[in-house]
Amino acid sequence: MGSSSETKQNSLLSSEPGIQRTQYPYVTGSSVVALKYKDGILMAADMGGSYGSTLRYKSVERIKPVGKHSLIGASGEISDFQEIMRYLDEQVLNDNMWDDGNSLGPKEIHSYLTRVMYNRRNKFDPLWNTLLLGGVKKGKKFLGMVTMIGVNFEENHVATGFGNHMAQPILRSEWHENLTFEEGVTLLEKCMRVLLYRDRSAVNKFQIAKITEEGVTISQPYALKTFWGFKAFENPTAGAEGSW
Numbered sequence: 001m002g003s004s005s006e007t008k009q010n011s012l013l014s015s016e017p018g019i020q021r022t023q024y025p026y027v028t029g030s031s032v033v034a035l036k037y038k039d040g041i042l043m044a045a046d047m048g049g050s051y052g053s054t055l056r057y058k059s060v061e062r063i064k065p066v067g068k069h070s071l072i073g074a075s076g077e078i079s080d081f082q083e084i085m086r087y088l089d090e091q092v093l094n095d096n097m098w099d100d101g102n103s104l105g106p107k108e109i110h111s112y113l114t115r116v117m118y119n120r121r122n123k124f125d126p127l128w129n130t131l132l133l134g135g136v137k138k139g140k141k142f143l144g145m146v147t148m149i150g151v152n153f154e155e156n157h158v159a160t161g162f163g164n165h166m167a168q169p170i171l172r173s174e175w176h177e178n179l180t181f182e183e184g185v186t187l188l189e190k191c192m193r194v195l196l197y198r199d200r201s202a203v204n205k206f207q208i209a210k211i212t213e214e215g216v217t218i219s220q221p222y223a224l225k226t227f228w229g230f231k232a233f234e235n236p237t238a239g240a241e242g243s244w
Contacts, residue, residue: 071216
């Protein structure tokens with residue numbers, strides 16, 4: 001009896017760790033930018049996957065269709081995004097099994113994601129992602145964001161990561177609700193070009209996806225034309241207070 005209680009006490013005082021989970025992102029994706037346009041939703045992301053500060057992977061797809069009416073994009077930990085996609089695939093499969101003529105819309109998927117992210121946050125085991133969820137169902141466009149701790153909102157244009165700081169000012173200035181598909185793509189490309197210039201984790205290999213009542217289309221990867229001869233790029237810290 002004494003030996004058992006002694007062992008228990010030793011285990012409580014032991015410095016050996018118990019069950020541990022990944023609490024820090026390892027392979028991560030950078031910004032995702034999305035907006036509403038006249039006929040639906042457009043979303044753009046580069047295909048880089050960074051291992052720490054090393055741009056290790058250059059063909060990571062971070063935009064995926066969800067069911068018939070939704071499109072998801074993710075920045076943050078790639079393996080956590082894969083786990084989220086497993087959750088969503090299971091939800092879509094269960095929904096299809098009812099065979100009742102109804103299907104999950106973007107608003108329902110977004111609501112589900114807010115509960116998943118907040119639940120994992122409460123377990124101190126977060127899924128290290130910021131998610132954009134867009135879609136069209138019965139003529140109604142939906143675009144929303146969910147953070148890794150469950151903070152969520154709907155908006156006409158959203159961005160994650162560096163895009164929240166550098167793409168949003170462009171979107172606020174140039175977005176309007178009657179954007180055509182071509183204007184929307186041009187605006188997204190402008191945002192992604194700025195992010196490519198300013199974000200070390202970005203790679204010049206992008207995908208743009210659209211979702212309308214007809215369904216989802218995700219483009220083949222392509223590169224943007226860039227110009228690196230700007231004077232400001234030659235000595236970016238010139239004149240900055242406290243710069244070296």
